[in-house]
Amino acid sequence: MQDVLIICGTRPEIIKLAPLYHSLRASGWAQPRWLHTGQHDEMARQMLACFGIVPDVWLERGGDGLSEFSTRCRTLLDMVISSGTWSLVVVQGDTESAFLGALCGFYHHVPVAHVEAGLRTYDLERPFPEEGLRQMISRITRFHFAPTERAALALRDEAIALERIFVTGNTVIDAQHWVVRHHRIQRRVESRGHLLVTAHRRENWGSDLREICYAIADVASRHPELQVLFPVHLNPVVGQPVRAILGELANVHLSPPFDYLEMQQALIDSWLVLTDSGGLQEEAPTFGVPLLVLRTETERPEAIEAGCARLAGTQRVSIVRQIEELWSDPAAYQSMARAGNPFGDGQASVRIVNLLQNALACDERLRAVI
Numbered sequence: 001m002q003d004v005l006i007i008c009g010t011r012p013e014i015i016k017l018a019p020l021y022h023s024l025r026a027s028g029w030a031q032p033r034w035l036h037t038g039q040h041d042e043m044a045r046q047m048l049a050c051f052g053i054v055p056d057v058w059l060e061r062g063g064d065g066l067s068e069f070s071t072r073c074r075t076l077l078d079m080v081i082s083s084g085t086w087s088l089v090v091v092q093g094d095t096e097s098a099f100l101g102a103l104c105g106f107y108h109h110v111p112v113a114h115v116e117a118g119l120r121t122y123d124l125e126r127p128f129p130e131e132g133l134r135q136m137i138s139r140i141t142r143f144h145f146a147p148t149e150r151a152a153l154a155l156r157d158e159a160i161a162l163e164r165i166f167v168t169g170n171t172v173i174d175a176q177h178w179v180v181r182h183h184r185i186q187r188r189v190e191s192r193g194h195l196l197v198t199a200h201r202r203e204n205w206g207s208d209l210r211e212i213c214y215a216i217a218d219v220a221s222r223h224p225e226l227q228v229l230f231p232v233h234l235n236p237v238v239g240q241p242v243r244a245i246l247g248e249l250a251n252v253h254l255s256p257p258f259d260y261l262e263m264q265q266a267l268i269d270s271w272l273v274l275t276d277s278g279g280l281q282e283e284a285p286t287f288g289v290p291l292l293v294l295r296t297e298t299e300r301p302e303a304i305e306a307g308c309a310r311l312a313g314t315q316r317v318s319i320v321r322q323i324e325e326l327w328s329d330p331a332a333y334q335s336m337a338r339a340g341n342p343f344g345d346g347q348a349s350v351r352i353v354n355l356l357q358n359a360l361a362c363d364e365r366l367r368a369v370i
């Protein structure tokens, strides 16, 4: 049995690594250990419970600020990695937890596997600090699991050896299949469905978030029969303007963040999704729900190219115009709804487990002959 350390700390990382954890457990050759860095707390507990994961290690958070979190997390990760016989460290995406996990693996000569490798905007400020973190993780990773051909191409263009890059699909689709299977998620509404909104990215804080809220208020007022569901991020920088602008509208339903099951149910019952979230850009096409991205750029252009999503930007007029167009043009709506999902087929984790099994066995044979 090979000991595999899965390091993660935020809601999206848990969602995207849960299917891999379960596939590794079922594989028979790997013993996965789940380490939670403590970066998210309440939202992490929700997600871990949904996927039936009890972390083997739960690090105590160093403090509220990122640098306190980072310093303490680095020290504790060092202790965990140096006290085990790890064959592999697995990280996902571009968070501080993922970066620290990869860095500690690298310092201890434990090979690093990076899930969702190769996403790029090539603008270090957007998203900040994530774009820098994912680029740095790529420099010290042994196994790059790219969700799409485009992501793999970015890694090849950065001169990463071809034999270290694998196109697997995105594990978030596996997570959706998992909850659909285990929790019987299916569409429950017969009518058009609701407008589902999430918005919390740092780049949108301030005037852009207010513009987004005014756009939602315009649409909600014009179409009182349209119900708007808006699970609001726990960060008060987000909650305060959202409640101030949308709190009094009868058909806008503000709530605390949904757990993953509630979110997938809300998604499948949607008419349209309006979001600045990365994960939702990947998930909405699974259920054939068109999506407007509340950003001016995206590191997931596959959805735009496939036709299941459009960039709506963050300006009130443009957002309202795009929603109204889909409201009144069934052909445009249907072509988005039928575009399919370019991010995967729900088999990414199984592919990753098979690739790792072969590669680690090969590494072992090599070590035996050296």
Ligand SMILES: CC(=O)N[C@@H]1[C@@H](OP(=O)(O)OP(=O)(O)OC[C@H]2O[C@@H](n3ccc(=O)[nH]c3=O)[C@H](O)[C@@H]2O)O[C@H](CO)[C@@H](O)[C@@H]1O
Pocket (backbone or CB within 6 Å): 010, 011, 012, 013, 015, 093, 094, 095, 127, 128, 130, 172, 198, 201, 202, 231, 232, 256, 257, 258, 259, 260, 261, 263, 264, 276, 277, 278, 279, 280, 283
């Ligand atoms: C700056 C930036 O680009 N950051 C990205 C961002 O990732 P994201 O944009 O995908 O993050 P979210 O939108 O938070 O999560 C999405 C997932 O959460 C589920 N969900 C959502 C709301 C809810 O009420 N209940 C839920 O269950 C939803 O279905 C989906 O699966 O943060 C990560 C580190 O935190 C980064 O790595 C990643 O680059």
